[in-house]
Amino acid sequence: MKTLDDTTGAGAFDPLDRALERTPAELEIEDLARVVSVGNGVAHTAGFRDLQADELVLFAGGVAGIAANLRETRTGVIVLGPAEGVRPGDRVRRTRRVADFPVGPELLGRVTDPLGQPLDGAGPLRTAERQPIERPAPPIMQRAPVDTPLQTGIKAIDAAVPVGRGQRELILGDRQTGKTAVAVDTILNQRDSGVVSIYCAVGQRAAAVARVIKALREGGALDRTLVVVAGGEAPPGLQFIAPYAATTAAEAFMEQGRDVLIVYDDLTRHARAYRELSLLLRRPPGREAYPGDIFYIHSRLLERATHLRAEHGGGSLTALPVIETQAQDISAYVPTNLISITDGQVYLSPGLFEKGQLPAIDIGASVSRVGGKAQLPAYRAVAGDLRLLYAQYQELETFARFGTQVDAEARRRLTRGRRVQEVLRQDQGRHLDVPDQIASLLAATEGLLDAIAPDRVAEAETACHRAVRRDCAALRDRIARGEPLEDDDRAALLDAMRAALAPLREEDGDGDA
Numbered sequence: 175m176k177t178l179d180d181t182t183g184a185g186a187f188d189p190l191d192r193a194l195e196r197t198p199a200e201l202e203i204e205d206l207a208r209v210v211s212v213g214n215g216v217a218h219t220a221g222f223r224d225l226q227a228d229e230l231v232l233f234a235g236g237v238a239g240i241a242a243n244l245r246e247t248r249t250g251v252i253v254l255g256p257a258e259g260v261r262p263g264d265r266v267r268r269t270r271r272v273a274d275f276p277v278g279p280e281l282l283g284r285v286t287d288p289l290g291q292p293l294d295g296a297g298p299l300r301t302a303e304r305q306p307i308e309r310p311a312p313p314i315m316q317r318a319p320v321d322t323p324l325q326t327g328i329k330a331i332d333a334a335v336p337v338g339r340g341q342r343e344l345i346l347g348d349r350q351t352g353k354t355a356v357a358v359d360t361i362l363n364q365r366d367s368g369v370v371s372i373y374c375a376v377g378q379r380a381a382a383v384a385r386v387i388k389a390l391r392e393g394g395a396l397d398r399t400l401v402v403v404a405g406g407e408a409p410p411g412l413q414f415i416a417p418y419a420a421t422t423a424a425e426a427f428m429e430q431g432r433d434v435l436i437v438y439d440d441l442t443r444h445a446r447a448y449r450e451l452s453l454l455l456r457r458p459p460g461r462e463a464y465p466g467d468i469f470y471i472h473s474r475l476l477e478r479a480t481h482l483r484a485e486h487g488g489g490s491l492t493a494l495p496v497i498e499t500q501a502q503d504i505s506a507y508v509p510t511n512l513i514s515i516t517d518g519q520v521y522l523s524p525g526l527f528e529k530g531q532l533p534a535i536d537i538g539a540s541v542s543r544v545g546g547k548a549q550l551p552a553y554r555a556v557a558g559d560l561r562l563l564y565a566q567y568q569e570l571e572t573f574a575r576f577g578t579q580v581d582a583e584a585r586r587r588l589t590r591g592r593r594v595q596e597v598l599r600q601d602q603g604r605h606l607d608v609p610d611q612i613a614s615l616l617a618a619t620e621g622l623l624d625a626i627a628p629d630r631v632a633e634a635e636t637a638c639h640r641a642v643r644r645d646c647a648a649l650r651d652r653i654a655r656g657e658p659l660e661d662d663d664r665a666a667l668l669d670a671m672r673a674a675l676a677p678l679r680e681e682d683g684d685g686d687a
């Protein structure tokens with residue numbers, strides 16, 4: 175404006191000139207506001223006029239925030255940084271964009287916060303692109319049925335609660351029942367599957383997150399995994415956006431045609447962070463003091479997991495949300511919501527955990543609504559027997575425990591069921607490939623282990639795996655490729671294993687329970 179004045183000599187009192195001079199200044203005022211009050215995770219600001227919903231704003235100290243409640247006079251802002259970084263009276267600037275997260279292959283092997291800031295001290299991220307953390311889920315027309323298994327490497331899950339690529343399977347259980355162990359083992363098992371993994375930690379203790387990262391690194395999985403962390407000490411706003419941010423990174427891989435696995439550990443803490451924010455934003459609390467849209471925040475997250483049709487690249491996003499129950503109450507608000515949103519659940523029982531039956535998966539209380547269709551055919555030959563034998567065993571065992579006399583047939587079932595139970599045990603970090611799993615399950619369900627003492631079942635399994643590798647190498651390859659188990663294949667496996675087990679059999683030939 176000044177130059178215009180100087181060159182034209184029109185003078186500072188020209189009305190048009192004065193109007194022009196005012197315009198940019200007015201825009202600037204609209205872009206700025208002041209902090210009126212700030213609490214634990216939420217600030218209230220005054221002065222913004224027409225912010226977008228969820229627009230990113232920047233506080234004077236450099237901390238970012240998300241506009242949440244847009245009112246005439248006050249705007250509630252979710253603070254995405256330390257509360258000390260925001261003081262009443264500080265200026266806030268609008269950015270005209272929403273929160274976003276970096277995407278690209280450079281993310282693999284890295285640990286970041288939900289804003290994409292590295293937390294691993296390995297230098298800046300060299301990603302070229304960022305995408306909004308909340309995006310609409312792929313429309314139905316772009317989705318394909320789940321048709322490929324996502325092998326967890328855990329016998330009890332792959333056989334009885336199979337997960338398919340593009341499925342959403344809840345992992346739920348009380349605290350310290352092995353929920354994280356199941357999720358981490360599943361990531362570790364993707365070594366040869368080509369599946370990219372994302373582990374999103376929400377509200378966890380730093381030590382727990384460090385343990386997961388260490389397990390991933392030592393298991394050789396970190397370089398095909400992104401870890402997104404908003405720990406328990408992080409502001410609730412960061413904990414709230416973490417799953418959405420992690421999903422944005424996951425979706426970018428899926429859109430390139432890749433198969434992606436994402437673990438949200440855990441959504442109970444995510445819900446609590448959102449409840450805290452909602453109370454601070456003075457939104458009306460409902461059941462268990464959660465706000466009315468608590469169902470929606472989880473459904474819009476999990477809707478993003480899917481299997482895309484071939485013409486859209488054929489990629490998939492499989493979600494394993496973790497939920498912590500209190501005193502095994504799966505009918506509490508957040509668990510019921512999530513059970514209804516997901517395609518099944520793996521239920522971990524504290525009772526089994528106490529008995530040392532690990533992983534503590536309660537097969538009777540676990541379901542997979544779509545995974546069965548994607549399960550490799552070889553499992554079909556063993557999985558049906560497994561569920562039945564195990565259920566019968568559990569029922570009989572309850573009777574037998576009270577000293578009830580049981581007949582020969584029941585005793586036989588107890589013996590068999592006990593071996594099935596032993597075979598379902600699996601140490602953390604000992605994920606098994608498909609042919610090894612089939613061998614173990616077949617040996618147990620066909621009674622090959624009946625004469626093996628329960629405490630030697632693990633040893634017997636190893637002997638079986640070794641024998642099958644040696645005698646049935648070609649058959650192993652066919653099973654791994656997804657071919658069905660024909661009758662003579664089954665016989666060949668049983669022959670190889672029977673020979674290997676001979677030295678381990680008990681003399682009397684009837685191992686009791």
Ligand code: ATP
Pocket residue numbers: 347348349350351352353354355356498532533534600601602
């Ligand atoms: P939290 O509620 O604290 O998040 P969690 O349910 O995620 O706990 P984990 O941390 O996975 O449980 O496991 C609890 C403990 O049980 C850990 O010490 C873990 O090493 C052990 N554990 C879990 N699964 C197995 C297993 N299959 N074999 C041996 N140990 C296991």
Ligand code: MG
Pocket residue numbers: 353354355439
């Ligand atoms: Mg855990």
